[in-house]
């Protein structure tokens with residue numbers, strides 16, 4: 503029987519309550535800030551934004567930020583944060599994975615954290631990213647390094663990729679036409695597994711359009 507997609511809607515309200523999740527998003531955010539130095543003129547897109555742990559860190563630094571996700575529940579959480587903080591430069595964009603969709607264009611910085619392993623076909627998505635990005639813009643993708651399949655606690659749902667080898671992720675960037683590609687470690691996520699503490703390295707890959 504085909505496995506179902508993970509149900510992010512039902513986890514949205516509790517998402518930010520896990521400190522290691524917040525710590526990972528903060529580490530990704532700090533690395534993006536260090537490497538790219540987001541500017542007040544930039545139009546930014548966060549693909550697979552979830553509750554906006556990365557989005558909300560970039561939002562005060564840039565002109566506009568578009569938060570994209572395929573979970574309406576996750577986007578609702580982010581909308582509440584935007585309302586509470588008066589973040590008028592933030593908009594959300596829902597993606598129905600069973601229908602055709604197109605991302606908004608003119609993007610100066612496109613970021614994505616811990617989402618690519620949920621995307622069955624990464625190469626065409628990166629080609630689409632590039633088609634909506636302005637000349638000289640940056641793509642920053644953070645995700646798990648190749649793991650043994652034990653990362654996700656819920657083994658009953660469909661996870662298309664058990665992380666990515668660094669070369670594999672960089673080859674997606676190359677194929678899509680990005681240059682100046684580099685990968686750096688973000689942090690090791692620690693989880694208790696049968697054999698004891700298991701470390702899951704997370705990397706950030708950056709490329710220029």
Ligand SMILES: C[S@@+](CC[C@H](N)C(=O)[O-])C[C@H]1O[C@@H](n2cnc3c(N)ncnc32)[C@H](O)[C@@H]1O
Pocket residue numbers: 510523527549550551552553554555556570571572573576597599614615616617620621622
């Ligand atoms: C592991 S969460 C990461 C959320 C957030 N980036 C963070 O760092 O906390 C993955 C997110 O990607 C979304 N997602 C999964 N597959 C997607 C797809 N194909 N397109 C867009 N979003 C997707 C999920 O709804 C979820 O919010």
